[in-house]
Amino acid sequence: MxxxxxxxxxxxxxxxxxxxxxxxxxxxxxxxxxxxxxxxxxxxxxxxxxxxxxxxxxxxxxxxxxxxxxxxxxxxxxxxxxxxxxxxxxxxxxxxxxxxxxxxxxxxxxxxxxxxxxxxxxxxxxxxxxxxxxxxxxxxxxxxxxxxxxxxxxxxxxESAAAGFDIYDTPHIRMHPVxxxxxxxxxxxxxxxxxxxxxxxxxxxxxxxxxxxxxxxxxxxxxxxxxxxxxxxxxxxxxxxxxxxxxxxxxxxxxxxxxxxxxxxxxxxxxxxxxxxxxxxxxxxxxxxxxxxxxxxxxxxxxxxxxxxxxxGRRLLAEFSEGPVPRKPTLPVMPPGAGSLEKFNNLCTACHLCASACPQNVIGVTLFGYGLSGILQPKLDFSKSYCLYDCTVCTEVCPAGALLPLNTQEKRRSQIGIVHLEKKNCISYVDGEPCTVCTEHCPVKAVYSVNYKGVLAPEIKPEICIGCGACEYVCPAVPYKAIYVDGNAVHKRAGNPDGTRRRGEWYEEEKFNRPGRGRNRGSNGDVFPF
Incomplete structure (x- = not known):
């Protein structure tokens, strides 16, 4: 028995x-x-x-x-x-x-x-x-x-076979980068x-x-x-x-x-x-x-x-942890709720439960991106997807406390990374062709449109960026992205996007010769364009 x-x-x-x-x-x-x-x-x-x-x-x-x-x-x-x-x-x-x-x-x-x-x-x-x-x-x-x-x-x-019989409620498995x-x-x-x-x-x-x-x-x-x-x-x-x-x-x-x-x-x-x-x-x-x-x-x-x-062992590890952090080309972006690189490295056991739970499949794995002490720990891979503006799933399932629970309001202002714009790679600046796909997908308008020599081009406001990676994910520039997110070693609180002045921001009304309307509107933080 x-x-x-x-x-x-x-x-x-x-x-x-x-x-x-x-x-x-x-x-x-x-x-x-x-x-x-x-x-x-x-x-x-x-x-x-x-x-x-x-x-x-x-x-x-x-x-x-x-x-x-x-x-x-x-x-x-x-x-x-x-x-x-x-x-x-x-x-x-x-x-x-x-x-x-x-x-x-x-x-x-x-x-x-x-x-x-x-x-x-x-x-x-x-x-x-x-x-x-x-x-x-x-x-x-x-x-x-x-x-x-x-x-x-x-x-x-x-799923395909079930769809042939008009059955669409079969269980769906979330895939994350491996x-x-x-x-x-x-x-x-x-x-x-x-x-x-x-x-x-x-x-x-x-x-x-x-x-x-x-x-x-x-x-x-x-x-x-x-x-x-x-x-x-x-x-x-x-x-x-x-x-x-x-x-x-x-x-x-x-x-x-x-x-x-x-x-x-x-x-x-x-x-x-x-x-x-x-x-x-x-x-x-x-x-x-x-x-x-x-x-x-x-x-x-x-x-x-x-x-x-x-x-x-402590002396050996010090050689790895106290030296420069390997970057390819930047510090990996830790999942929301990590707080700081030191805390995250110390508590995360690399069980990858957060990656399995992520509905966007944006959480992947880095080998030595965090150094030896962070082997196989998760990171956000913006080449595969992006982090949803209102999603807090990964913070809710972490069993070790490496990711602390965040509510929706906290998540919206949590700055897990900072946006960078490399104009030498940008289609708008290099080829003179209008491309604002990144500005259209930023939920807080940390990436916005400006008029560059008669062409719409992106510009950035890093202090209000939350590091979601939507801009990097949709950027069509090849072989190198024109816009990318660098991870924060310590997660910060992003600035309030509402009412933030964005220098040189272009508005739809400008083509109707109404430059005063809508200026300094900012994002209300409630609508995510995806």
Missing amino acids: LKKTRIILSLAFLVLFTLIFIGIDGFPERISRGAAYFQLVPVIISVFGAFSAAALAGFLFLIVMTLVFGRIYCSTLCPLGTFQDFFINLKKKKKKKEKFFRYAKDHKLLRNMFTVAVFGMFVFGAGFLLIIFDPFSIFGRFVSGVIKPGIEPLVRGV SVFAFLFALISAAAIGITAFYKGRLFCNTLCPAGGILALISRFSFLRIRINRDACNACGKCEVVCKASCISIKEKKVDFERCIACFNCIDSCPENGIAYSPGIMLKNSAEKAEKGEKRRGIIRAAAAGIAFLLP
Whole structure:
């Protein structure tokens, strides 16, 4: 019964998070954000990096759940854990006992040292290890960067077929820009974890997973735990070969509960009811007490080693983070709600949930655009689309607090970037041909039209620009855009477009010789021309 319940819950959460990262139009953002609060690493970052009451509630829930039930998070709530179980089940299809699992020595030193290093570097402002190894982010990158592009042709085919029958309300998947590197990185990461799971079970969860490292320490004090009844056990070994965590030693008749992920396979496989999930304090003999003392010393050694690892790490990271930020050709534009580059880099785990949720598909991924500490973090890609004037979806779904929620009025005045005009690339200035497509699409008229030698041409008012990228997206100039947006390292509040004087602005009335009408009108900020 316990195993069946675990399977049902794990599949339910797997489907839920898959749908969230695929990005189906109309999928409630509240569900996306709420479900993410059940993921350990994002809520830790949200609580200690950008505090929110909802994240604190999720964090306390996960801690209490582990203290009571053990690491059931790893077997039910973690989508990457269920992803690994798929490969483990493929192994079971061989039906050869020798191909299953055996008890393996615990890599406690590696796990504790790596956990200290990952979160220690995060505290010191270097979160790239957390980005790479956070299980929720790994799963998110795989679904949004590999699965979603793979099923897009199928979905488009279904939509076309349905349209032939006058059915137009089929689910629509939002596609966002995916670079070749992001695709390969997501694919290789998932494949490596899947292959490891096939041969070694949940080895990743008990060595390199930062969530697993924290939960292993907490589960040592769990109220309920799996234990072997030495009197009832006949040492048949059936529990050991189905243990995905390789934490059951049938020779010593013990379970290493720090590594146990509470999958309950062992209980289901035991023919003698010699293994149970029960409360109580396990009595230890002198040898076990000695082993416990050695474990404590191991934790201390791991912490010391982790701190020692951090010292040169901080010097190494300083060479990247304190130097010039790589620009191609400008600083990437962070999504709304990021606040500042420093905060965004520190809190974002690159799960790409914001990219999946974006209705405009403008949020893409940059490799080293933010430097080493911001590897694979999202940016706005104005070559693909633009940011809607009133849209706040990405700020509502971020589970780690890297993007803080904005209301519509705040979003309209949030300056995430600054417009730049390169007149040497502009059709109006170079070719003498009127082109005002950028001015027609700016929601705040930070780009407006002027009369240049009898030709309509664009001019800019950077102080009221919000950095939405609509002008850059529609600019027809090739091979280089005549107008582009440079990201702000610190998001600012844009000037009020209403009543702002725009020097030399051309008005429709001028061709009727009525130059005084309509001057200094500005944008009312309520109508977006798209």
